[in-house]
Amino acid sequence: MQFEFSDEQQELRDSVRRFFERECPVTAVRAVIDAGTGYDPALWRKVGDGAFLATAIPEEYGGIGAGYLELCVVAEECGRVLAPLPTLSAIYQVAEYLMIAGSEAQKRRWLPRIAAAEAIGALALNEGVGEMRADRVAARVSGGRLIGEKLPVADGMAADFAIVAARDEAETLGFYLVELDAPGVAREAVETLDPSRGHARIVFSGAEAEPLGKGDRGWTLVEEIRDRAAVPAAFEQVGGADRALADARDYALGRYAFGRPIASFQAIKHMLADVYVANELARSNAYYGAWALSAGSDKLSLAAASARVAATAAFQRASASNIQVHGGMGFTWEYDCHLYYRRSAYLALALGGPSLWEDRLIEFRRAAAA
Amino acid sequence: MNFDDTPEEAVFRAKARQWIADNAPHELDAELRASTEGKLRLTSVDPLVAARDWQRRKSEAGWATPHWPVEYGGGGLNSIQRVIWSEEEGLYAKLSQHFLIGVGMCGPTMMAWASEGQKRERLPKLSSGEEIWCQLFSEPAAGSDLAGIRTRAVRDGDDWVINGQKIWTSYAREARWGLLITRTDPTVAKHSGLTMFFLDMRSPGVEVRPIRQMNNEASFNEVFFTDVRIPDAQRLGAPGQGWEVALTTLMNERATLAGRVDTGFDELLDFCERLETGSNRRAIDDARVRSRLAQFAIRDSGLRFTAFRSISALSRGAQPGPENSIGKLVSAVVEQDMAQFALDLEGEAGLLADPALASDRGRFQSILLRSPSMRIAGGSDEILRNIIAERVLGLPADIRADKDVAFEDIPTAATAQRG
Numbered sequence: 026m027q028f029e030f031s032d033e034q035q036e037l038r039d040s041v042r043r044f045f046e047r048e049c050p051v052t053a054v055r056a057v058i059d060a061g062t063g064y065d066p067a068l069w070r071k072v073g074d075g076a077f078l079a080t081a082i083p084e085e086y087g088g089i090g091a092g093y094l095e096l097c098v099v100a101e102e103c104g105r106v107l108a109p110l111p112t113l114s115a116i117y118q119v120a121e122y123l124m125i126a127g128s129e130a131q132k133r134r135w136l137p138r139i140a141a142a143e144a145i146g147a148l149a150l151n152e153g154v155g156e157m158r159a160d161r162v163a164a165r166v167s168g169g170r171l172i173g174e175k176l177p178v179a180d181g182m183a184a185d186f187a188i189v190a191a192r193d194e195a196e197t198l199g200f201y202l203v204e205l206d207a208p209g210v211a212r213e214a215v216e217t218l219d220p221s222r223g224h225a226r227i228v229f230s231g232a233e234a235e236p237l238g239k240g241d242r243g244w245t246l247v248e249e250i251r252d253r254a255a256v257p258a259a260f261e262q263v264g265g266a267d268r269a270l271a272d273a274r275d276y277a278l279g280r281y282a283f284g285r286p287i288a289s290f291q292a293i294k295h296m297l298a299d300v301y302v303a304n305e306l307a308r309s310n311a312y313y314g315a316w317a318l319s320a321g322s323d324k325l326s327l328a329a330a331s332a333r334v335a336a337t338a339a340f341q342r343a344s345a346s347n348i349q350v351h352g353g354m355g356f357t358w359e360y361d362c363h364l365y366y367r368r369s370a371y372l373a374l375a376l377g378g379p380s381l382w383e384d385r386l387i388e389f390r391r392a393a394a395a
Numbered sequence: 396m397n398f399d400d401t402p403e404e405a406v407f408r409a410k411a412r413q414w415i416a417d418n419a420p421h422e423l424d425a426e427l428r429a430s431t432e433g434k435l436r437l438t439s440v441d442p443l444v445a446a447r448d449w450q451r452r453k454s455e456a457g458w459a460t461p462h463w464p465v466e467y468g469g470g471g472l473n474s475i476q477r478v479i480w481s482e483e484e485g486l487y488a489k490l491s492q493h494f495l496i497g498v499g500m501c502g503p504t505m506m507a508w509a510s511e512g513q514k515r516e517r518l519p520k521l522s523s524g525e526e527i528w529c530q531l532f533s534e535p536a537a538g539s540d541l542a543g544i545r546t547r548a549v550r551d552g553d554d555w556v557i558n559g560q561k562i563w564t565s566y567a568r569e570a571r572w573g574l575l576i577t578r579t580d581p582t583v584a585k586h587s588g589l590t591m592f593f594l595d596m597r598s599p600g601v602e603v604r605p606i607r608q609m610n611n612e613a614s615f616n617e618v619f620f621t622d623v624r625i626p627d628a629q630r631l632g633a634p635g636q637g638w639e640v641a642l643t644t645l646m647n648e649r650a651t652l653a654g655r656v657d658t659g660f661d662e663l664l665d666f667c668e669r670l671e672t673g674s675n676r677r678a679i680d681d682a683r684v685r686s687r688l689a690q691f692a693i694r695d696s697g698l699r700f701t702a703f704r705s706i707s708a709l710s711r712g713a714q715p716g717p718e719n720s721i722g723k724l725v726s727a728v729v730e731q732d733m734a735q736f737a738l739d740l741e742g743e744a745g746l747l748a749d750p751a752l753a754s755d756r757g758r759f760q761s762i763l764l765r766s767p768s769m770r771i772a773g774g775s776d777e778i779l780r781n782i783i784a785e786r787v788l789g790l791p792a793d794i795r796a797d798k799d800v801a802f803e804d805i806p807t808a809a810t811a812q813r814g
């Protein structure tokens with residue numbers, strides 16, 4: 026047993042952290058928000074050059090083949106700097122769909138391009154308000170043509186292709202690869218809580234759709250991949266929560282009221298102590314998730330749900346407390362507090378919201394206890 | 396990162412499991428299962444007899460204080476093996492309550508500060524449960540502010556003479572030895588005038604009186620000292636170094652409390668599986684119940700894995716640090732919240748405290764009444780938050796009214812009244 030990242034993984038963390046500190050200052054995040062691009066293409070290309078996010082993609086498909094612990098290390102650093110990158114869509118999910126369910130040709134076509142940051146894949150499941158469930162998928166494929174509307178689609182504007190959930194003539198739910206620059210695809214950017222990770226509405230009107238793999242995978246694939254994606258997503262949340270705590274601490278040390286730093290007031294100290302505790306619990310749950318994912322453990326579902334629920338709660342608490350510690354400054358556009366708050370909302374809702382994961386967590390704890 | 400056993404660890408686990416299968420008091424299983432972390436519900440045997448018996452058996456096989464050096468009664472195990480052992484001990488760990496203070500706090504303090512001869516004499520008996528230890532720290536006027544203690548020790552020849560009073564001393568009646576912090580110099584600042592001893596609880600002049608607790612038990616006590624003599628050889632550290640010695644104890648206290656992170660979540664989950672809330676409906680089927688449970692679950696697993704992480708750090712040679720405050724801070728509140736939640740699910744019958752009538756033999760009622768103590772003992776919630784804020788996050792210390800003041804000149808409630 027060993028409950029820490031290895032020395033090599035810690036070194037990787039240090040070098041990725043230095044990379045992001047250099048290449049992704051908060052001004053870069055703000056530039057994405059101001060320009061409305063939804064992601065940072067220059068940063069994405071540099072990440073591709075370093076192949077940082079390709080650690081879990083096998084070498085034969087252009088990745089590093091190092092594994093998921095390394096991916097989690099990188100994810101935490103992405104979260105820390107609020108990296109405006111299509112991680113949840115292209116890396117944690119679409120690459121997984123391809124690796125797990127794609128045909129050999131589809132893998133060869135897309136995985137190397139994702140690994141090199143030459144292509145972005147989006148995942149198009151949602152069709153409007155309400156928890157994502159199989160019975161809410163109305164998009165339809167017939168004769169190889171897709172008709173339907175997907176909203177919201179993370180990184181839908183930036184993406185070159187999408188994996189789309191749709192039903193065939195026999196009402197069977199399946200997944201299809203669709204190129205987004207092709208005829209029969211109309212897309213527009215939509216306003217979301219976190220403009221540093223763009224989203225789109227995509228309307229398909231007869232776009233060419235190719236079944237993913239043998240086309241024989243049903244809704245369980247969504248759950249399988251969500252479990253896998255939840256772990257690196259939790260590391261992004263943990264990274265963001267740590268950074269929000271560090272910002273709150275720094276501000277509290279520098280801001281004076283009543284003749285003393287506000288950091289010396291117990292109300293502030295205890296609030297930040299509680300944030301620290303929640304962050305540490307989230308980190309510990311996330312480590313378990315990282316192990317379960319990397320080891321292919323049958324405990325992955327429970328570990329992923331635990332990581333996800335704990336990390337969501339921690340990031341929400343940390344980013345809200347950060348605003349509180351900043352007082353009026355915390356409520357301005359100029360200060361960065363809201364960027365963490367916004368990101369915490371996005372990460373809480375991507376992959377299904379907190380109550381969905383709470384429910385899954387208890388389901389799997391029950392199974393583990395039985 | 397590996398949460399599974401290596402092949403060698405699996406062999407070790409099998410060995411521990413086999414030993415427990417062959418030696419544990421299985422006849423107590425049902426009663427132990429009905430016991431909560433804090434309260435042994437044994438009627439078939441005297442709990443102390445059962446506890447001592449298990450401790451002795453473990454000790455003979457090297458499992459009692461498995462991480463200690465062999466010459467002090469330990470088993471020489473590394474920290475990972477210790478985790479494995481405690482996972483395997485499971486239910487029977489509930490029999491260790493009487494020894495936790497000795498094993499977790501007094502023992503490590505002795506190991507760091509006593510003479511070699513004293514260690515070889517005392518520690519094996521502490522480890523085997525033959526000699527129970529207590530912690531004589533808190534006083535009526537000094538709890539969180541421990542350095543404010545007033546019990547006096549005055550040098551007299553080869554002895555020290557002790558006068559004063561301790562309070563809240565757990566297991567003082569059962570204890571043979573006590574770790575005693577005293578004031579030897581009231582004219583210097585309060586942290587500077589302290590001296591630590593270990594004391595034979597059978598010394599003349601030691602009087603122990605049980606205190607009735609709010610949950611109607613009496614595991615803690617008042618201890619009075621009237622001209623009690625302690626040989627100078629039983630001094631730990633130099634005169635005036637008592638605070639430093641106490642920090643060894645407190646650091647280990649936190650690590651001990653952090654290591655015991657069974658929140659009782661599995662019992663609550665099981666309770667929700669069984670509790671009928673309608674025809675063909677159980678509490679667990681309710682989405683609100685599951686949502687609350689999930690928030691408890693992440694604390695439960697988070698604490699376990701946080702303890703694992705600090706063990707990984709210890710195995711690389713780190714000292715138990717302030718981050719260990721998390722364990723008790725979280726588990727105490729979670730236990731209280733879980734008890735309140737379970738009682739809510741029981742409806743008005745949640746009031747029933749009679750084990751014969753209450754559901755689960757009054758488990759959650761008993762936890763409800765015990766849990767406030769967990770938030771106070773061993774560093775209150777507020778003190779632990781201060782420790783995290785100051786020592787982990789580096790925030791400023793509280794503003795103090797007693798800084799650089801001679802102990803005898805520090806304001807108290809009494810001087811405030813006199814005006």
Ligand SMILES: Cc1cc2nc3c(=O)[nH]c(=O)nc-3n(C[C@H](O)[C@H](O)[C@H](O)COP(=O)(O)OP(=O)(O)OC[C@H]3O[C@@H](n4cnc5c(N)ncnc54)[C@H](O)[C@@H]3O)c2cc1C
Nearest residue numbers: 530531532533537538539563564565768771772773775777
């Ligand atoms: C069940 C139980 C067993 C115990 N066993 C032992 C034992 O075996 N040996 C032993 O020596 N002691 C023992 N104790 C005593 C325990 O260590 C003290 O009760 C504890 O340190 C709190 O001290 P106090 O009771 O004097 O409360 P106080 O220190 O008076 O605290 C009262 C309240 O004020 C708050 N407070 C105090 N200082 C601060 C501060 N600086 N900032 C913010 N809030 C503050 C506290 O958090 C608390 O809420 C035991 C206590 C209990 C409940």
